[in-house]
Amino acid sequence: MAPELESCLSRIEASKRAVDELAGPLSKGQMEWQPQPGAWSIGQCLQHLNLTLEQFLPAVDLAMEKGRNAGKLSAGPFRHGWLMRKFLASMEPPVKKKFRAPKTVAPAPEIVKEQILADFHRWREQYRQRIVAADGLDLRRIKVQSPFLRILWWDLGTALQVMAAHDRRHLWQAQQVRNHEAFPAARASSSAPGLV
Numbered sequence: 001m002a003p004e005l006e007s008c009l010s011r012i013e014a015s016k017r018a019v020d021e022l023a024g025p026l027s028k029g030q031m032e033w034q035p036q037p038g039a040w041s042i043g044q045c046l047q048h049l050n051l052t053l054e055q056f057l058p059a060v061d062l063a064m065e066k067g068r069n070a071g072k073l074s075a076g077p078f079r080h081g082w083l084m085r086k087f088l089a090s091m092e093p094p095v096k097k098k099f100r101a102p103k104t105v106a107p108a109p110e111i112v113k114e115q116i117l118a119d120f121h122r123w124r125e126q127y128r129q130r131i132v133a134a135d136g137l138d139l140r141r142i143k144v145q146s147p148f149l150r151i152l153w154w155d156l157g158t159a160l161q162v163m164a165a166h167d168r169r170h171l172w173q174a175q176q177v178r179n180h181e182a183f184p185a186a187r188a189s190s191s192a193p194g195l196v
Contacts, residue, residue: 001135002076004157008131011164012124018171019046019120022178023113027186031113035180043111045174046120049167051105053123055147056163060130063156067142074138084158091165093172102148131160 001009023031023042031043040048090097139157146152154162177183 002078002139002157004078004139004161005131005135008160008164009128011168012128012131015164015167015171016121016124019117022171022174023117025186026113026178028111028113030184030186031111031116032109033177033184035177035182040107040173040177041111042174042177043113043116044107044109045170045177046116047107047111048101048105049170050116050119050123051107052166053127053163055104056159057123057126057130059144059147060156060159063142063144063159064130064134064137067137067156072138072141073136074140075136076139078139078157080140080155080158084155087154088158088161088165091162091169093169095169095172104148127163134160 023046026042032041034041034044134156137156139160140155142156143153144156144159146154
């Protein structure tokens with residue numbers, strides 16, 4: 001498998017662990033808490049990541065099908081262009097430049113924690129399957145059209161890396177919410193020993 005695909009696989013696992021550690025112990029109130037009006041909560045960050053993969057993966061499927069049918073196969077190595085590398089770098093945390101999310105992937109104000117976490121793992125499994133399926137395809141010559149900005153095209157290798165970088169970007173954002181000085185403390189259960 002191409003090294004960049006192996007890297008994506010390891011980053012998926014890292015994202016799943018990070019989400020479980022960050023959001024697993026939180027209450028619904030903590031998941032929905034916003035550091036300021038209009039800023040995303042932890043739950044909204046995760047919901048945005050789920051919505052993005054839901055819309056992005058069909059574009060990857062289409063590109064891989066066309067590439068396979070056209071015989072665009074290669075074992076690599078793959079070198080991606082300067083612009084693609086620069087775009088990838090702009091996605092990485094710590095976030096220096098903000099982008100407005102398209103309306104189709106804007107999160108709702110209220111979230112269902114269990115559903116969001118289950119969806120996060122489900123969509124990462126779907127993403128993992130695409131990475132495995134991409135092995136042997138020409139990651140440089142196959143092009144993926146952005147479902148959000150139709151004039152934007154990535155080579156397949158970059159598109160697969162963009163999704164991993166996008167996860168890291170918003171997981172970093174969610175961690176900043178969790179680290180905020182005003183983040184609400186967990187409420188102790190009234191059934192716990194010694195509590196009234």
